[in-house]
Amino acid sequence: MNGKVHYAINSAASQFTLQVFAGGLFSAFGHSPTIRIVDFVGEVEVGRDAIEHSSLKLTVKAASLTVKDDVSEKDRPRDRTDDARRHS
Numbered sequence: 001m002n003g004k005v006h007y008a009i010n011s012a013a014s015q016f017t018l019q020v021f022a023g024g025l026f027s028a029f030g031h032s033p034t035i036r037i038v039d040f041v042g043e044v045e046v047g048r049d050a051i052e053h054s055s056l057k058l059t060v061k062a063a064s065l066t067v068k069d070d071v072s073e074k075d076r077p078r079d080r081t082d083d084a085r086r087h088s
Contacts, residue, residue: 009042039064
């Protein structure tokens with residue numbers, strides 16, 4: 001039997017986390033945070049005959065990303081509005 005089986009991801013019943021790793025020359029100095037994603041939708045299509053015919057599609061609201069673990073002050077993004085006020 002050919003074709004694909006389609007599944008919708010239920011974000012209300014799901015957890016989505018990413019482990020981000022620093023790489024390259026500066027990886028020894030990097031932080032590897034765990035990111036929690038709350039607002040997302042997605043679907044999975046699984047190939048009936050071959051896994052290589054499968055796909056995963058996700059749409060993530062960027063504003064829903066939060067860092068789960070402790071982040072040092074130096075790793076936090078600066079508030080650009082404070083920078084603008086200082087230079088005006």
